[in-house]
Amino acid sequence: MINQLNSAVGSAAFQSTNAEVKSNTKKTEQMNKDADMSKVDQLKGSIASGEYKLDLSTLSKRIADELMQ
Secondary structure (H helix, E strand, C coil): CCCHHHHHHHHHHHHHHHHHHHHHHHHHHHHHHHHHHHHHHHHHHHHHHCCCCCCCHHHHHHHHHHHCC
């Protein structure tokens, strides 16, 4: 009987912990999406205002490297 009780308590604790992990994972994923969208919005604003500057040397090298493959 004690073994059954321990098993039930352990199972309930595992289910609770598992639900918390899933909830935290979803919250973390949403925070990551929000952070990514924030970065995108910042880039959009920089491009729209003309503040975003390209490193033409690096860009041309990457284009040339891609074409050589």
